[in-house]
Amino acid sequence: xxxxxxxxxxxxxxxxxxxxxxxxxxxxxxxxxxxxxxxxxxxxxxxxxxxxxxxxxxxxxxxxxxxxxxxxxxxxxxxxxxxxxxxxxxxxxxxxxxxxxxxxxxxxxxxxxxxxxxxxxxxxxxxxxxxxxxxxxxxxxxxxxxxxxxxxxxxxxxxxxxxxxxxxxxxxxxxxxxxxxxxxxxxxxxxxxxxxxxxxxxxxxxxxxxxxxxxxxxxxxxxxxxxxxxxxxxxxxxxxxx
Numbered sequence: 001x002x003x004x005x006x007x008x009x010x011x012x013x014x015x016x017x018x019x020x021x022x023x024x025x026x027x028x029x030x031x032x033x034x035x036x037x038x039x040x041x042x043x044x045x046x047x048x049x050x051x052x053x054x055x056x057x058x059x060x061x062x063x064x065x066x067x068x069x070x071x072x073x074x075x076x077x078x079x080x081x082x083x084x085x086x087x088x089x090x091x092x093x094x095x096x097x098x099x100x101x102x103x104x105x106x107x108x109x110x111x112x113x114x115x116x117x118x119x120x121x122x123x124x125x126x127x128x129x130x131x132x133x134x135x136x137x138x139x140x141x142x143x144x145x146x147x148x149x150x151x152x153x154x155x156x157x158x159x160x161x162x163x164x165x166x167x168x169x170x171x172x173x174x175x176x177x178x179x180x181x182x183x184x185x186x187x188x189x190x191x192x193x194x195x196x197x198x199x200x201x202x203x204x205x206x207x208x209x210x211x212x213x214x215x216x217x218x219x220x221x222x223x224x225x226x227x228x229x230x231x232x233x234x235x236x237x238x239x240x241x242x
Contacts, residue, residue, distance in 0.1 A: 041174065041175060041176075041177060041178065041179045041240060042171065042174035042175050042239045042240050042242070043175060044130070044175050045122055045168065045171040045172060045175060046122065047114070047122045047123070047124055047130065048121055048122065048123045048124065049124050050124045050127060053090070053091040053094045053095070053123055054091055054095060055094070055095070055098055055110070055127070056095065056098060056099070057127070059098065059099070059102050059103075060102070060108060060109045060127055061102065061107075061108040061109070062108045062109075064109075064126070064127055064128030064129070064134050064135070065134070065135040066128065066129070066132050066133060066134060066135065067133040067134065067135040067143070067144050067145055067146070068133070068144060068145045069133070069145065069178055070133050070145060070146060070147050070176060070177060070178060070181075071145040071146065071181070071187045071189060071208070072142065072145065072146040072147075072187060072189065072206055072207070072208055072209075072210055072215075073146065073147045073148075073149060073173050073176065073177065073208065073209050073210070074138055074139045074142070074146055074147070074148050074149070074210055074211070074212050074214075074215060075149055075150075075151070075169070075209065075210070075211050075212065075221050075225060075229065075232070076112065076138060076148060076149065076150040076151065076212045076220050076221050077150065077151045077152075077153060077154060077155045077220055077221040077222045077225055078097065078115070078150050078151065078152050078153065078154075079154050079220075080093060080152055080153050080154060081153070081154065082118060082153040082154060082159055084117070084118070084152070084153075086117050086118065086119035086121060090117050090121070090123070090152065093152065094110070094115060094123060097110055097115075098110040101137070105137075107137040108137070109126045109127055109137075110125045110126050111125075111126065111136055111137035111138045111148065112125040112126065112136060112138050112148045112149065112150040113125050113126050113134055113136045113138070113147045113148050113149065113176075114147070114148075114149045114150070114172050115149075115150045115151075115152055116149065116150070116151055116152060116165050116168045116169050116172070117152045117153075117165070118152065118153055118162045118164070118165050119162075119164055119165075120162075120164030120165055120167055120168040121168070122168050122171070122172055125148075125150070133145075133147065133176075136148045138150070138212070139196070139212055139215045139216055140193045140195045140196045140215075140216055141191035141192050141193035141195065141196025141197075141198060141200070141215060141216070142189055142191065142192070142196065142206075142215045143192075144192060145189065147173075147176050149169055149172055149173065151165055151169065151221060151225060153165075154222060155221055155222035155223075155224045155225035155228075156219070156222040156223055156224060158224075159222060159224055160224045160228075161224060161225050161228050166228060166231070166232060166235070167235070169232060170232055170235040170236045170239060171239065173209060173232070173236045174236045174239035174240050177208070177236070177240070181208060182208060182237075183208055183209055183233050183236035183237050183240065184208070184233045184234070184237050185207075185208050186205050186206060186207055186208065187205070187206060187208055188203055188204070188205050189203070189204055189205075189206055190202065190203050190204070191203075191204060191215075195216075196215055196216055197213075197214070197215055197216055197217055198215075207229070207233070208233075209229060209232060209233050209236065210229075211225070211226045211229060213226065
């Protein structure tokens with residue numbers, strides 16, 4: 001059943017969506033104590049590939065750039081409506097997002113490395129080798145050593161993220177974090193852009209699983225998703241201890 005394998009001839013609804021995060025809001029993460037490091041990463045979950053959702057490869061401006069070892073996963077939301085149909089609507093939503101990121105934002109490709117819908121389907125975002133760390137365009141100042149995962153929807157105070165979405169997000173994170181990285185830990189990173197929350201060259205201590213707002217002045221990923229991050233960290237740690 002699609003979207004694990006998209007059937008030919010699926011009708012795509014011509015939808016137009018807002019695909020950027022909401023207005024700035026500052027929220028400073030608080031220090032926490034953490035458990036010991038897990039020794040192993042988790043296996044790769046099922047991923048709907050770009051060719052399956054019909055990404056426009058001709059529109060991509062440059063070849064993928066591969067990042068250094070992943071230190072942080074940034075969680076985003078896309079500010080779409082939460083009432084989309086996972087089979088019928090999502091391909092067109094992703095195509096519109098890719099077009100917006102390239103033509104309006106001026107990026108080389110879709111900014112996120114992965115996008116997850118409300119049904120728990122995981123989509124390949126920015127093009128490149130899934131087994132490597134593709135540098136995205138999702139969190140200014142911290143893209144070089146991070147992965148960006150976007151929840152398809154709006155998860156402000158009124159939009160609680162569905163369990164299948166959170167489970168799928170945990171599976172991706174457990175797979176992408178290198179072995180030995182503690183998903184419940186924190187890491188010191190240096191900002192590479194004055195447009196981030198931290199001036200260029202400034203050191204910042206961030207959660208290994210962080211919200212977009214931790215690195216950039218924004219409300220993204222919404223209060224409800226941000227409040228779900230502690231539970232997400234616990235689930236990722238559990239998956240990596242198997």
